[in-house]
Amino acid sequence: MPPLDEIIRGSQIWKSVFRHPAPVDRRNRVVVMLTNFFLHLHPVSIKKQGISLSYTWCMGGVTFFLFLVETVTGVLLMFYYRPTLEWAYNDILALRDVASLGILREIHRWGAHAMVITVWLHMYRVFLTGSYKPPREFNWVIGVVLLLLTLLLSFTGYLLPWDQLAIWAITVGSNMARAHPFLGHEGPGSALLTLDGIDMITNASDARFGLLGARFVGEETLNRFYVLHCVAIPLAAALLMAIHFWRVRKDGGISGPL
Amino acid sequence: MHGHVSYEDFILQVAGFLTAYYLFVAVMNAFAALYLWQSGRAKVLLRLPGSGLAVTTAHVWLLVAGVFTILSAYATNGGAAALSLPAAMREAADSIMGPVVYTVGSLVLLAGLYLGRNFFVKPTVAWAGLNLSLLLMGLSMTDMDFASIVMKPDNVPIVAMIYLLGYFTWLSAYKAVQNDERTARGEVPLEKLDDEKVLVWPDLVYTELICMIGLTALLFVWAILLQAPLEEPASSVKTPNPSKAPWYFLGLQEMLVYYDPWMAGVVLPGVVVGGLMAIPFIDFNKLGNGYYTINERKFAYCTFQFGFLVLWVTLIVMGTFLRGPNWNFFGFYETWDAHKVEALNNVDLSQYFWVDLLHTGRPKAPDGSSMFWQIFYIIKREIVGIGLLAFYFGGGPPAMVIYSKFFREMFLRMGFVRYMVLSNLILLMALLPIKMLARWTVDMKYFISIPEYFLNF
Secondary structure, X not given: OOOHHHHHHHOHHXXXXXXXXXXXXXXXXXXXXXXXXXXXXXXXXXXXXXXXXHHHOOHHHHHHHHXXXXXXXXHHHXXXXXXXXXXXXXXXXXXXXXXXXXXXXXXXXXXXXXXXXHHHHHHHHHHHOOXXXXXXXXXXXXXXXXXXXXXXXXHHHHHOOOEHHHHHHHHHHHHHHHOOOOOXXXXXXXXXXXXXXXXXXXXXXXXXXXXXXXXXXXHHHHHHHHHHHHHHHHHHHHHHHHHHHHHHHHOOOOOOOO | OOOOOOHHHHHHHHHHHHHHHHHHHHHHHHHHHHHHHHHOOOOEEEEOOOOXXXXXHHHHHHHHHHHHHHHHHHHHHHHHHHOOOOHHHHHHHHHHOOHHHHHHHHHHHHHHHHHXXXXXXXXHHHHHHHHHHHHHHHHHOOOHHHHHHHOOHHHHHHHHHHHHHHHHHHHHHHHHHHHHHHHHOOOOOHHHHOOOEEEHHHHOHHHHHHHHHHHHHHHHHHHHHOOOOOOOEOOOOOOOOOOOOOHHHHHHHHHOOOOOHHHHHHHHHHHHHHHHHHHHHHOOOOOOOOOOOOHHHHHHHHHHHHHHHHHHHHHHHHHHHHEOHHHOEOOOOOOOXXXXXXXXXXXXXXXXXXXXXXXXXXXXXXXXXXXXXXXXXXXXXXXXXXHHHHHHHHHXXXXXXXXXXXXXXXXXXXXXXXXXXXXXXXXXXHHHHHHHHHHHHHOEOOOOEEHHHOEEO
């Protein structure tokens, strides 16, 4: 009888998934990159300098990996957590004290902090190697938006435990929107926006109200931030990441001296 | 932690951590010594007379490892309390430290590192600096006030970030200095040497796999060792003091000391994002694309480092570790006392001008006057500030071209639009340090103070 791995690799099921032999020789190492959906993100071959860790710091890749970790742990946490005033805090408390996989919350939170740091480090590296220079200008711009989305992801998630730390951090952070020029009711110029003598920008119609869904951080805010955190921002970030990675390839691959 | 735990109990709690911490530093140094010895990179420092035995850097780091091992053992035996900085030293550090000393000190330190980069990037020097900072960190951990802030679960990542940023700043400067020396000799940058192509499978995908496994392990260990914070249930009536935004926004919260929310929370963050996006379009320098260098792009390097390391990171560190109740400044070893009173004597520019200089009192519209006259009087009252601001943004860009050869050449090479974007971004970035200086030196509150329309600047 042939060895087990040969039986597996020779089976119709295996071949239907992987349409070529194991990547042990040069030809199949090329083929694997071209035929595998996940690997086709990469080129087939790359300059040695472009994969040197001391050059890239791997921070973009680490950030992407952390995004995946956050997605997986986040989806699992969503099965458990209910974003209502009645349950939000208790569910987190239960995650800490009684739920079997409560450690998922720790991984999710520390992964989020780490992601903020790694995305900064990625930007730092890209700047220091001048990799935003032509032809990669536009990809840098997408990267800045992704950096912003990472911060907003973390910010919206900060509210969900519904403890003192959460609501006051969001209160302090969102108070800024109150002072938005023209669009905040305590911002310069908002007094000019009147219609027949009635103020259009009040504490129930300004930028802060739009962000919080209420005049203060309450249940509406919890719902709004939950949807932003779990659906809206991740979708936007995923789309931009796809473009970001695609543009890395289209703009000449990883940067290097000309 | 405060008020509940006695110092003896606190030391018992922290002793276990310090034992592991010093042991970790010792192992780190032992590995460095082993690496230097094995790779033959150890530098001979001196030869013992007579025997001719060489003392190398490997021996030094081995000795350092030994010292840290002893510290580790000492911390276990309940001696952790003795492993502290002298109280007098801590008090002196606290009394010296303030927003001015901290901010200017950070700037001076970074400027010194930049100017002396050829010296500071040497691995031996950088490693010694790392050891020193780790020792200082360990000695500070026996201080209750220091430990209570640094050990807050959400603050731990910031400590990690400081070290990561330090490491990567060193690494990039190390490579940049090497490349700059090579360029001076007419050689190509180091990155150019590895020009040959390799297959992504296995050379890249295996690295990625190892990275993913390592990161997963790290996250698990981190999650097990450190519990995510969960405070009391949210209450909209009990305001904590201090109330802080999430840590990555604390630089912005710190700006609130100097600017009103519409500037610190909306306009300046917007400028940061817009300015970052504009970088590729205003940096016309073709050099330094795809390799580390400082000399070939000094202006871009310094501007970015000033914005990132000084105005963003050090302000976050200050907002996190040094701002306590009522957003008052506290030294590293100072108790966060909610009753600390700091005198606020800040004065508006219009007050200085109309009251202190002209002795006439600030102009005020007569009661019952129309909207037009009210605004007229407001503008008259704030005319000096408005004039200064108009002069700053209107006169700044042309003045830079006229009086600075550097910016003149830039203007000629960049063209009008790009130059205006660049110069205005720089002027906007400089607003924060200018306001800081004005606050520290002449207690300036607002250059333009129009509370009637929430327009304080």
